[in-house]
Amino acid sequence: MxxxxxxxxxxxxxxxxxxxxxxxxxxxxxxxxxxxxxxxxxxxxxxxxxxxxxxxxxxxxxxxxxxxxxxxxxxxxxxxxxxxxxxxxxSTLLLNLGVGMSHELTARENVYVSASVLGMKIKDIDLIFDKIISFAELEEFVDTKIKFFSSGMVARLGFSIAVNAGAxxxxxxxxxxxxxxxxxxxxxxxxxxxxxxxxxxxxxxxxxxxxxxxxxxxxxxxxxxxxxxxxxxxxxxxxxxxxxxxxxxxxxxxxxxxxxxxxxxxxxxxxxxxxxxxxxx
Amino acid sequence: MLKLIRDWVVRSNKSERLWLLAKIEFKLRYYENKLGLFWALLKPIMDICIYYVAFKVILKSDIPHFASYLFIALILWNFFIESTAGTIQILNTKKYLYQYSNMNKLEIYVSTLFANSIGFYFNILMFLVFYNLVETQFEGMSWYNLWIIPLFLNLFILSLGISLILSTIYIVAKDISQVWAVFTSFLFFLSPIFYKLETFSNALPGFMYANPISGILVNARYVMLFNSPPDFKLLWFDLLYALLFLMVGLIFLNKLGAKAAEKL
CATH class of the missing domain: 3.40.50.300 (P-loop containing nucleotide triphosphate hydrolases)
Known part of the structure; x- marks a missing residue:
């Protein structure tokens, strides 16, 4: 091809x-x-x-x-x-008001899982982790399960992962x-x-x-x-x-x-x- | 199929991702509830107590060292059940992983089975403690014990294959979980878990070969309890079964599993 x-x-x-x-x-x-x-x-x-x-x-x-x-x-x-x-x-990414995230996982786990699915290595995710969280304005909720997030917060996190990890x-x-x-x-x-x-x-x-x-x-x-x-x-x-x-x-x-x-x-x-x-x- | 394998090998962060998903899955299962990891240790003990009372105390079974005899078979059986009955709805619960990208679905299965393997690892540690410190009439540990690794691998492949088949059938027939529940209780009583081996093979001659899991249980006892090599004929037979199930499972995943995103 x-x-x-x-x-x-x-x-x-x-x-x-x-x-x-x-x-x-x-x-x-x-x-x-x-x-x-x-x-x-x-x-x-x-x-x-x-x-x-x-x-x-x-x-x-x-x-x-x-x-x-x-x-x-x-x-x-x-x-x-x-x-x-x-x-x-x-690799492909469908961004439709948030990438695929599990509501049972915390913001931190979701960042690692999603970025890994998008093809990143763990040590590369470590480097951009803070950037993802601060872009999504979620510093205080890193270890909160996202089922407790508002829909806007979930969407922001998804967008931020997509922006920083990309596909x-x-x-x-x-x-x-x-x-x-x-x-x-x-x-x-x-x-x-x-x-x-x-x-x-x-x-x-x-x-x-x-x-x-x-x-x-x-x-x-x-x-x-x-x-x-x-x-x-x-x-x-x-x-x-x-x-x-x-x-x-x-x-x-x-x-x-x-x-x-x-x-x-x-x-x-x-x-x-x-x-x-x-x-x- | 070829594409599946190629995709599997070429992508570089796969093993890392499998381990990440397995760790998270394990944590979700055990650290979320109050009993935590303690439950993983408690469950086999409680199972053993029930069967011990039923078969040793009431039915007066004459199998020596019955607790160890049960222990090794039950932890293998529990892994099998957790990895088959426990994963029927996997494509539904793990939808978030494949609905937004072209991730290979096989990874979802393998990572979940890895999480179960971590649980099995704790169980086998407990078994070794029990067998060396509590029920000490056996000869103790030997190099033959290492045969448990290929035997477990055999069980892993078998469970993966059946898990693939069941969970893809779930896409078109939701009540497969009830059907499987009935089938496994049938299988449970037709496996040499709490019977004496001779009783079992005399009552159902040849069934050892018809039942894909009984050989694994029998061989696990040979290598863990009796300090003898496994029955190689059984071992090859069971490995063949496992690979056959895996192949059918992969075909099901490619044919039925591809439709998971739109049907579930």
């Missing part, structure tokens, strides 16, 4: 299968062998291919439910793809919405300094100013389809035009034929399910 490419996605797609009645126990499965669960398929991502180069900052925009979060999870290697393949060159490829999902005004200013400052230098960043945001300021290229998504990938201004334009148009009816979920009659009774409910099925920012 070309060394200058961070992520290569070829013909990827993702369809979620949602079971209407839960058959997730052995008993249920045994008693319903001849009565398979009614399933509904939601095409979260339709066939797409693209490449992201190392060191690029790419924007990802689109309306709620268009598949942005699903795409970031696929690219980060958290979800498997249904078709095609994704080559990921490096080769980072997916930043509305990161400037963390913390109070002062912390946000700090976040912007660190973002504009050397943090993302040399790193690959995929930024999801609904704030067009942020996208146009930092991203060289952007992807615009609509209904699970990659409509455009290229110049940021063009992507934003397309997104704006779409926003100002009459709101089109949401696409009907793809329902398996044999259950059509049964599911048909609750078309509205099905639509709501479809929207809920897809985790969104």
């Amino acid at each position: 070309d060394k200058s490419i961070a992520i290569q996605a070829k013909n990827i797609s993702k369809t979620f299968t949602i079971q209407e009645d839960s058959h997730n126990t052995v008993k249920h499965r045994l008693f319903n062998i001849f009565n398979p669960p009614r399933t509904k398929k939601v095409e979260a991502l339709k066939m797409m291919s693209f490449e992201i180069k190392k060191g690029e900052c790419v924007g990802l925009i689109g309306r709620n439910g268009c598949g942005k979060s699903t795409l970031t999870r696929l690219l980060a290697g958290v979800y498997p793809t249904d078709s095609g393949y994704i080559e990921i060159n490096g 080769d490829i980072m997916f930043l999902d509305e990161i400037f919405a963390v913390g109070d005004m002062i912390f946000q200013e700090k976040a912007v400052k660190v973002f504009e300094s050397s943090w993302i230098e040399g790193k690959t960043v995929i930024m999801v945001s609904h704030t067009m100013d942020v996208i146009s300021k930092y991203c060289q290229r952007s992807a615009y998504m609509k209904n699970g389809r990659l409509e455009f990938f290229g110049d940021t201004q063009k992507a934003i334009e397309m997104y704006m035009i779409d926003n100002h148009m009459e709101v089109p009816a949401p696409p009907a979920p793809v329902v398996e034929p044999e259950v059509d009659a049964a599911a048909g009774s609750g078309a509205a409910a099905a639509d709501a399910d479809a929207a809920a099925a897809e985790p969104e920012v």
Whole structure:
């Protein structure tokens, strides 16, 4: 694989299968062998291919439910793809109001675990530990379990770990919405300094100013389809035009034929399910 | 599969991370409650008391040095249960580790089993104290005792394989934990834990080979109590079982475990 490419996605797609009645126990499965669960398929991502180069900052925009979060999870290697393949060159980090932290652990343990998962050595974590804690403004709560933290404190800690430990490829999902005004200013400052230098960043945001300021290229998504990938201004334009148009009816979920009659009774409910099925920012 | 192994070997801070996760897991388990590490020491003693009363006092079992006989088998059995039944929900409780990055899930299992191994280490120390100072009718320690290390390794691989299988099935069938609970109590009574070895092998001929854990228990007694080498035929058999389970487990992890983030 070309060394200058961070992520290569070829013909990827993702369809979620949602079971209407839960058959997730052995008993249920045994008693319903001849009565398979009614399933509904939601095409979260339709066939797409693209490449992201190392060191690029790419924007990802689109309306709620268009598949942005699903795409970031696929690219980060958290979800498997249904078709095609994704080559990921490096460690990944999904930053979505805090990195993965266990509420049962203290701030100190979480810093060590998260930074280690991101590929750092213990002795390197020792060096940046104080920096992480002071950036998160949590000096007094180092050995407190984070289940006792406020949500803002948890988010600040997560952001601080991400800033100081980092990963080769980072997916930043509305990161400037963390913390109070002062912390946000700090976040912007660190973002504009050397943090993302040399790193690959995929930024999801609904704030067009942020996208146009930092991203060289952007992807615009609509209904699970990659409509455009290229110049940021063009992507934003397309997104704006779409926003100002009459709101089109949401696409009907793809329902398996044999259950059509049964599911048909609750078309509205099905639509709501479809929207809920897809985790969104 | 190849990618899994390559990823495992190439990344450099893996061993460090495994140890870090194991230490934290061990601490969470024992230092969080009031009894602390004391509980880890107390539990095997209490188990032994129960079975001792039941089999020695009431049923008048004629096995000599019954307490030591039970002790070594029970601590191995407890490790097996903690590492299988105790890890069924591991992909759920440790979700925070793999949901935000492309961390290899196998590390989560290995680190948890390492944490259990620390507990086992304390148990075996206690066993040595008991066997050398309390129930002293045996011949004492010998070089054969070192065979416990490969035997434990065998148990570790077996437990890891079964843990992988159970916890990935949990993604699609939540009540696997109840099924496994019933199955293990079945296995418990069909393993030579408190029976005399001859009684067991006469009653169920060949079962020693059908049950993947009984050989480990029998061999552990050979090397720890009777100062003799292990039964090598059994040893190879059990190792084969363990590797087979591990292979199936890894396949399950790759097929089912990949969906953990979206299904759980």
